[in-house]
Amino acid sequence: MDIPARVTVLERVPLFKGLRPDELEAVAREAHERKLEKGEVLFRQGEDAAHSYVLGWGRLRLDQATPDGQNVVLRFMGPGDMVGTVAVLRRIPFPATPLAIEDCVILAWSAGRTAELMTRFPAIALNAVAVVGGRVEELQARLSEIATQRVERRIASTLLRMARQSGRRIEGGVEIPFAISRNDLAEMTATTLHTVSRTLAAWEQEGIVSGKRGSYLTIAQPHRLVEIAEQA
Amino acid sequence: MDIPARVTVLERVPLFKGLRPDELEAVAREAHERKLEKGEVLFRQGEDAAHSYVLGWGRLRLDQATPDGQNVVLRFMGPGDMVGTVAVLRRIPFPATPLAIEDCVILAWSAGRTAELMTRFPAIALNAVAVVGGRVEELQARLSEIATQRVERRIASTLLRMARQSGRRIEGGVEIPFAISRNDLAEMTATTLHTVSRTLAAWEQEGIVSGKRGSYLTIAQPHRLVEIAEQA
DNA sequence: CGTAACGTTGAATCTAATCAACCCTAGTGG
DNA sequence: CCACTAGGGTTGATTAGATTCAACGTTACG
Structure with missing residues (x-):
C-alpha cells in the first residue's frame, strides 16, 4: 500500500476522525504494514505489547484464554477497528489473542510512535478514549445480559x-x-x-x-x- | 476546597499522572466542586452527560439498571477514580448511576472543558485511555469468569x-x-x-x-x- | 473418497434459581 | 425504655434451565 492508499484507509477509521488530510498523511507515513492469512494470529495473549494496530481489511476474532484453559470470544473486529492500543498505552502484556478469520491487511505503529502521535495530535487520544469507552459499554451490556x-x-x-x-x-x-x-x-x-x-x-x-x-x-x-x- | 487543596487531591489521581504542578493548578482552577451525602446519586443513568467527574473523597457504587428492571453492580469507586468521562467524550447519555455509599466530595468539569483540557494537555487523554483500558480489562476478566x-x-x-x-x-x-x-x-x-x-x-x-x-x-x-x- | 471438524439430538444429571418461611438487628416513636 | 417495624439475612424444599454425557449425522476439503 502506498501512502495515499493508506490515507484512504485511515480516513474511515474512527480513531483518526477529525484529522486533516495532511495530518492523516503524517500518521500513514509512520505506519508499518503487515499481512495476515486466515488462521494466523496477530499476536498472542501474554506477549509484550510492542505495537498497536489498525485493521485495514479483513476480520479478526478476539479470543481470551481463561486460566483453566477455556476460551471466551471477546469480540469480532472488522476494517477500521483498533487492536492492541490499550495494552501499549498501559505498558502491559496483551490480554487476548486476535485470530484472523479472513485474510487481513493491518497497519502497525510501534509503542513509542503510538504515544508520540497521540501527543502530537491530541484528537487521536480523544478518539481513543471514545472508542475504548464504547467497548466498556458493550462489555457492561454483555455483563448485564449474562448476569440477568x-x-x-x-x-x-x-x-x-x-x-x-x-x-x-x-x-x-x-x-x-x-x-x-x-x-x-x-x-x-x-x-x-x-x-x-x-x-x-x-x-x-x-x-x-x-x-x-x-x-x-x-x-x-x-x-x-x-x-x-x-x-x- | 481552595486551589492548593484541590491540587493535592489531583496529584494522586491516575488521570492526571505526569502533569507538572502548574498544569495541575490550571486543571484545578477549572473545576467545580460538588458534595454528595451518603445515599444521594451523582447523576442518573440516561441523563445527558454534561459534566465529567473525579472522586476526591468517599465511595460510590456504580449501578446499571437492565431494561427489565433488574440491577447490576458494575463497580465500586474510591478516591481518585474518574466518573462519567467516557460518556462526555462519546456524547452519549450516562449509561449507569453512581450512588454515594459514603459522603463524597467530587470535582467536576463541564463537557466542553473536559475536551479542551485533554487537548491542551494530551497527557490527560493518554492517561484516560489507560484508565478506561483498565476497566475494559477488568470487565473482560469478569465476563470470562461469569461465562466459565x-x-x-x-x-x-x-x-x-x-x-x-x-x-x-x-x-x-x-x-x-x-x-x-x-x-x-x-x-x-x-x-x-x-x-x-x-x-x-x-x-x-x-x-x-x-x-x-x-x-x-x-x-x-x-x-x-x-x-x-x-x-x- | 476418507477423514476430521463441526453440528445435531436424546437422556440423565446437577447447579443454582425460585419459593417460602422465619430470624436478626438497628432504628424509631410512643 | 421498650415494643414495633423495616431492611437485610438465613435456611430448607422444590423446581427448572442448562450442562454434561453419549452417540450419531453432515459437510468441507485435501
Missing part, C-alpha cells in the same frame, strides 16, 4: 448486536458477513455448543434465522429476535 | 479483586473498607442473595472470612480464597 438473562435471550441479543455492528441488509433479511460457528456463538454467550445448536435449530424451524454450515448467517425476521431479546 | 466459572469461584474472585483494589491489611487478615451487603455481592457476581448468603455462611464456618452485619468484611485466609478461585 436466560440463554435464549443472550443468543438473541448477541446476534442482534453483531448484526448492528457489521450486518448487511440483503433480500431476505440481515446477513452477518462472516462465518460464525455454533461454538463461537457459545463462547460469546457463555453457554455450550449444544444449547446454541438447539436454540438456532428451533429458530430456523420458525423461519427467524437461516444459513447453512459455512455460509453466512441471515436474520430473516429481526423483529422476532428483538421480541425474544426483550421479553420479560 | 461456578458461582462459588466467582464470589471468591470478586472478593479477591475488591481486596486487591481497596483492601487494607489489618491484624486478622485483609479488610474491605466499606459495607458490602450480600445483595451487592449477588449483583456483582450474577447470582442471588440466597446463594451468596449460603456460600459466605460456609466460608465463615471454615474461618476463611469474617465480619458481622454492618461491619466490614474481612478475609481471614486469602490463600484459601485463592484456592477456591483457581481450582479447576
Whole structure:
C-alpha cells in the first residue's frame, strides 16, 4: 500500500476522525504494514505489547484464554477497528489473542510512535478514549445480559448486536458477513455448543434465522429476535 | 476546597499522572466542586452527560439498571477514580448511576472543558485511555469468569479483586473498607442473595472470612480464597 | 473418497434459581 | 425504655434451565 492508499484507509477509521488530510498523511507515513492469512494470529495473549494496530481489511476474532484453559470470544473486529492500543498505552502484556478469520491487511505503529502521535495530535487520544469507552459499554451490556438473562435471550441479543455492528441488509433479511460457528456463538454467550445448536435449530424451524454450515448467517425476521431479546 | 487543596487531591489521581504542578493548578482552577451525602446519586443513568467527574473523597457504587428492571453492580469507586468521562467524550447519555455509599466530595468539569483540557494537555487523554483500558480489562476478566466459572469461584474472585483494589491489611487478615451487603455481592457476581448468603455462611464456618452485619468484611485466609478461585 | 471438524439430538444429571418461611438487628416513636 | 417495624439475612424444599454425557449425522476439503 502506498501512502495515499493508506490515507484512504485511515480516513474511515474512527480513531483518526477529525484529522486533516495532511495530518492523516503524517500518521500513514509512520505506519508499518503487515499481512495476515486466515488462521494466523496477530499476536498472542501474554506477549509484550510492542505495537498497536489498525485493521485495514479483513476480520479478526478476539479470543481470551481463561486460566483453566477455556476460551471466551471477546469480540469480532472488522476494517477500521483498533487492536492492541490499550495494552501499549498501559505498558502491559496483551490480554487476548486476535485470530484472523479472513485474510487481513493491518497497519502497525510501534509503542513509542503510538504515544508520540497521540501527543502530537491530541484528537487521536480523544478518539481513543471514545472508542475504548464504547467497548466498556458493550462489555457492561454483555455483563448485564449474562448476569440477568436466560440463554435464549443472550443468543438473541448477541446476534442482534453483531448484526448492528457489521450486518448487511440483503433480500431476505440481515446477513452477518462472516462465518460464525455454533461454538463461537457459545463462547460469546457463555453457554455450550449444544444449547446454541438447539436454540438456532428451533429458530430456523420458525423461519427467524437461516444459513447453512459455512455460509453466512441471515436474520430473516429481526423483529422476532428483538421480541425474544426483550421479553420479560 | 481552595486551589492548593484541590491540587493535592489531583496529584494522586491516575488521570492526571505526569502533569507538572502548574498544569495541575490550571486543571484545578477549572473545576467545580460538588458534595454528595451518603445515599444521594451523582447523576442518573440516561441523563445527558454534561459534566465529567473525579472522586476526591468517599465511595460510590456504580449501578446499571437492565431494561427489565433488574440491577447490576458494575463497580465500586474510591478516591481518585474518574466518573462519567467516557460518556462526555462519546456524547452519549450516562449509561449507569453512581450512588454515594459514603459522603463524597467530587470535582467536576463541564463537557466542553473536559475536551479542551485533554487537548491542551494530551497527557490527560493518554492517561484516560489507560484508565478506561483498565476497566475494559477488568470487565473482560469478569465476563470470562461469569461465562466459565461456578458461582462459588466467582464470589471468591470478586472478593479477591475488591481486596486487591481497596483492601487494607489489618491484624486478622485483609479488610474491605466499606459495607458490602450480600445483595451487592449477588449483583456483582450474577447470582442471588440466597446463594451468596449460603456460600459466605460456609466460608465463615471454615474461618476463611469474617465480619458481622454492618461491619466490614474481612478475609481471614486469602490463600484459601485463592484456592477456591483457581481450582479447576 | 476418507477423514476430521463441526453440528445435531436424546437422556440423565446437577447447579443454582425460585419459593417460602422465619430470624436478626438497628432504628424509631410512643 | 421498650415494643414495633423495616431492611437485610438465613435456611430448607422444590423446581427448572442448562450442562454434561453419549452417540450419531453432515459437510468441507485435501
